[in-house]
Amino acid sequence: MSETRPAGTRSPLAEPDWRYIERTSLEDFTAGDWAAMNLQRSPYMAVEPARQVLGMLAAQKDAPSFGYQINNYEHCLQAATMALQDGADEETIVVTLLHDLGFVTCNDSHGAFAAALLRPYVSERAVWMLERHMYFQTIHCPTYPGIDTAVRERWRGHPWFEWSADWVRKYDIASIDAGLESAPLSVFEPMVHRIFARSPEAPPIPA
Numbered sequence: 543m544s545e546t547r548p549a550g551t552r553s554p555l556a557e558p559d560w561r562y563i564e565r566t567s568l569e570d571f572t573a574g575d576w577a578a579m580n581l582q583r584s585p586y587m588a589v590e591p592a593r594q595v596l597g598m599l600a601a602q603k604d605a606p607s608f609g610y611q612i613n614n615y616e617h618c619l620q621a622a623t624m625a626l627q628d629g630a631d632e633e634t635i636v637v638t639l640l641h642d643l644g645f646v647t648c649n650d651s652h653g654a655f656a657a658a659l660l661r662p663y664v665s666e667r668a669v670w671m672l673e674r675h676m677y678f679q680t681i682h683c684p685t686y687p688g689i690d691t692a693v694r695e696r697w698r699g700h701p702w703f704e705w706s707a708d709w710v711r712k713y714d715i716a717s718i719d720a721g722l723e724s725a726p727l728s729v730f731e732p733m734v735h736r737i738f739a740r741s742p743e744a745p746p747i748p749a
């Protein structure tokens with residue numbers, strides 16, 4: 543298979559009865575072009591985000607580990623399996639599956655990465671936890687060099703403190719165990735599609 547797209551070859555359309563916009567610069571688009579494309583954009587965006595997110599996770603399946611018994615893909619599946627077996631609601635299961643999606647590629651900001659990805663679709667509580675989950679972990683890692691095990695204390699008393707602390711303790715810190723078998727990604731795929739099918743809330747324009 544060719545590594546590059548030969549000039550003149552178009553990407554396939556998602557649906558056979560859709561059409562391409564023939565203009566090749568955004569500056570030349572007419573109002574009619576935008577209207578025609580937006581008709582196709584809506585159904586596309588209803589299904590494609592979930593499909594691509596699942597692809598981003600699946601791309602990590604065979605990645606090596608830097609020391610953990612299982613790689614980040616397996617950690618995500620194992621954590622989500624724990625949430626599933628614990629009877630967690632579907633949103634929590636999906637949040638758990640995707641909480642470390644950017645752990646390798648965006649390590650220092652991987653909580654914010656997951657929060658930005660899921661914010662349009664999930665509760666403020668879940669977003670709050672995703673942004674802070676690495677700081678709620680430190681109390682469980684007292685031998686990590688230079689760690690501040692009390693960093694989470696700045697949020698004690700917040701309405702979502704206990705829920706976040708429980709989530710980390712139940713699903714995140716012990717889902718690195720090669721001795722456990724996880725549910726396959728296919729079990730979670732319909733859940734991801736249902737969460738991403740929620741009407742997304744557009745983020746505010748930055749100040």
Ligand SMILES: [Fe+2]
Binds near residue numbers: 676
């Ligand atoms: Fe994490």
Ligand SMILES: [Fe+2]
Binds near residue numbers: 621642714
């Ligand atoms: Fe994690």
